[in-house]
Amino acid sequence: YRGGLFLADWTFGRIYFCPLKRKGSTYQSKPEIFLQSLGSNGFAPTDLAVHPGTGDLYVSIGGRGTRGAVYRVRYVGPDKHGPGNAKSTESTPLAGRLESIVETLPGQSSSDELNKVIIENWSSPDRKIRQTVSHLIKKSNPGFSLILVDTLDSATAAITLAWGSYVNHPELAADLLKSVLARTDSNELKTDCVRLFQILLGDVMAKDAENTVWEGYSKRGPSKIPQEKEEEVFASVKNLFPTGNQNLDYEIARAFGMVRSDDPEILESLTRLVV
Known part of the structure; x- marks a missing residue:
């Protein structure tokens, strides 16, 4: 039962084990029943814990008028694996x-x-x-x-x-994202670039703008890059807009708001999107 998850189901009185199968950076699994009650005795698991030294599984049951107890599930047999080293x-x-x-x-x-x-x-x-x-x-x-x-x-x-x-190295980061914007067709990478640009500008959401319509378009802190570098990256971001990709255009609009741009071309492009 290494390399998996235990799940407690209070409602149906079961403990499931989910062996994990790699799928990209995440996992997929088909749960299997590890423990369940038999007969009329109640079994309502509320929490699970694995002892870090022995590997014993501790199961607490009870709640809402049901019988309370703590069970220990222990493996009996030789240890074939030993401690892990990820x-x-x-x-x-x-x-x-x-x-x-x-x-x-x-x-x-x-x-x-x-x-x-x-x-x-x-x-x-x-x-x-x-x-x-x-x-x-x-x-x-x-x-x-x-x-x-x-x-x-x-x-x-x-x-x-x-x-x-x-x-x-914020200036290096600015140069890198500018170079990426100039040579990629991937909207995902472009969105990553624009989001990083927002962070270099000071990140979004000024404290004095919380709970206002402006909070997602305001700067939280001072810019991490010089004004000249900021203008260079902004020009690259401006040339993207509008992209036709809703999420990317939304992040670019945030950047426009953060620099408080009054560029007539930008204002015209934004207006066309909302009318």
């Missing part, structure tokens, strides 16, 4: 191995292992994996992003690096 076990799902590396390499300088993991996965079609790679870059040595620039091999890799670099 970082080094190839059978462990990729996202899990990446997250393990994120946890164990905080503040590391550029290492062969780190470099290999990032470059192999920063162009992944799986968004979750790219997000994990960005987080890994963010937690590495601040100078690591500058080394990685020379190894970029795709627009997807560039935006992944940009998301991992915006805290320590």
Whole structure:
């Protein structure tokens, strides 16, 4: 029963086990009954806990006038697996191995292992994996992003690096997202670029605009990039609009509001969308 989930069903008095099968960065499963009551004795599981040392499963039952108790389910037999190691076990799902590396390499300088993991996965079609790679870059040595620039091999890799670099190198992130906007046809990547631009502008939702119509179009804090760089990226974003993609156009409109643009071309384009 490793590598799965236990689910408690209070209503029907069952505990299910869900063996997890990899599907991209997430999982799919077909639940199977692990425990259920027999006869007229009530069995209403309310909570589950696994002992970190023994692996015993503890089950509490009760609630709403039903019988209360705690059961322990213990495995009897030889331990065929031993303790796990998500970082080094190839059978462990990729996202899990990446997250393990994120946890164990905080503040590391550029290492062969780190470099290999990032470059192999920063162009992944799986968004979750790219997000994990960005987080890994963010937690590495601040100078690591500058080394990685020379190894970029795709627009997807560039935006992944940009998301991992915006805290320590916001101007580099701005240059990267501008280059991605110039060479990608993917609305998903364009949306990622525009959202990152919003963060570089100071992120959305000023505190004094909460619960107003303006909150989603206002700046929370000061810009992280110089005015000149901001104008360069804004010009690239402006040239996209309108795209015909509802979600992307919505995020671009947010950016327009954040910079308080009074450009007549932008105002005309926005007006055409609402009339």
